[in-house]
Amino acid sequence: MPTPVSESPTAVQQTNSGVGGAAKSVAEHASAIARLEIELAALELKKKVSALAVGIGMGIGAAIFGLFALGFVFATIAAALATFLSTWLALLIVTLGLFALAGLLGALARGKIKKGTPPVPEQAIREAKLTTEALKR
Secondary structure (H helix, E strand, C coil): CCCCHHHCHHHHHHHHHHHHHHHHHHHHHHHHHHHHHHHHHHHHHHHHHHHHHHHHHHHHHHHHHHHHHHHHHHHHHHHHHCCCCCHHHHHHHHHHHHHHHHHHHHHHHHHHHHHHCCCCCHHHHHHHHHHHHHHHC
């Protein structure tokens, strides 16, 4: 039976070539889109990292000024005590108060650290064991 003209070998080769070319074109476009997406992600990440760096720098600056301000608060307390006590006694009282506060915070921190160590998810492990036992049954 004769083959119709549309299905002649040359027409089939042209169609395959057209499909192959189209597939190649789609693959190239997909690759280009993926490269552009990666470039966009890199630019966005760079922008966010620079904003984060500026924010961290400002936060450190704020912490430094806060530390100086705290020092001035304690100096003000000592100066206020010095109005009715001798200066050395006022400074000694403020210093002892600071050491007491540091000791209290250190003791509380030590308790929290002991409570948090070792950093093992005990409840999750217990649940995993229960799940394993339930699945074995």
